[in-house]
Amino acid sequence: MNLDKAWDILKENGFKETSKRNQILELFVKDDRYLTARDLLDVMQKDYPSMSYDTVYRNLATFVSLGILEETELSGERHFRMHCESDSHHHHFICMDCGKIKEIPVCPMDMLGAALPAYEIANHKFEIYGKCPECK
Amino acid sequence: MNLDKAWDILKENGFKETSKRNQILELFVKDDRYLTARDLLDVMQKDYPSMSYDTVYRNLATFVSLGILEETELSGERHFRMHCESDSHHHHFICMDCGKIKEIPVCPMDMLGAALPAYEIANHKFEIYGKCPECK
C-alpha cells in the first residue's frame, strides 16, 4: 500500500483530501511499523499544534475500514500500520522492540479446514512476537 | 483446573485463604468461559456490596501469574477464564456469543520451527473466533 493507492481508495469512497489526512498517511508510508494514536499525534503536533485526538482516531478508523491500515492490540494499546501489499492471506511476526513486522506466508487455518464442523468461524488471529534480527 | 488445585497453588505460594478469593475462583469453576473484571464484580457485589475493582483486578493478576487463570483480549477488554487442564500446549476457538471455548490441539508454531532463523521468538497467539454449535 502506497500513498497514491490509499488516496485512490479514499477518493472512490467520497473522502476529501486534507493535509492532515495526507500527513498521517505519509507517516505510515515512511515509518513501516506499528504505531499508536499517541505516536501519530506527537509527530503531527509539530506541524499542527492544535491537532486533536479526535482527528487522529477518526481517520484511523476510516483507514482501517477502507483496508488502508491494519490494526492489532499490543500490550493493551491499539497499534496501526499500513496494510501489506501482498494480496494473499498471511500473518505476521511482530518485533516488540521496533514494531517492524515480517510476513509469514502460511496460515494455520489451512490445516484446520474441516477440523471444526458445526462451528461458525468468523475470523482468526495468528501473530508471533519477539525480536527481529536488528533488535536482537 | 479445579478449586482444590487452585488453592493448593495459592497456599504453596503463601497466599491467604479469603472468602472473596474463594468466590472469584468458584465463579470461574462454575462458569467455564471468558469473563471480564466487570462481570465478576457485578456478581460478587451481590454478596459483598462493598467489593472494589482493585480487589478483583489484584486477584485476577495473582491468579494469572500463578497459572490458575488464562487471559486474552476480546473487543478491547481483558477477559479471563480457568486455565485448561490439558498440560499439552494448545489453542482455542472462542465463541463470541457465550464466551465458551473449544480446545484446538494443534499449534502452528510446530510447522514454523526453523522458518524464522535470526528472529528471537518470545511468544505467539493463535485464536479462532466465531459461534459455537449452541449459539449458531
Add this chain to the structure above:
DNA sequence: TTTCCAATTAAGAATGATTACGATTTACAT
C-alpha cells in the same frame, strides 16, 4: 484465646486510552 504482623481489602482519586459533541473551519462541486 489473645496478640500481632503481614497480607488483604475498601474507598475513591488518578491515569491513560478512546469517544462524543457543539462550534468552527475547510474542501470542493456548482
Add this chain to the structure above:
DNA sequence: ATGTAAATCGTAATCATTCTTAATTGGAAA
C-alpha cells in the same frame, strides 16, 4: 466566488485499569 457537507478543533465525557492510603483480616505465635 459561494454554498454545503465533510472535516477539524477544543474540550469534556467515558471506560477500563491502576494507584494511594487507611482500615480490616487471616493465621501464626504467644
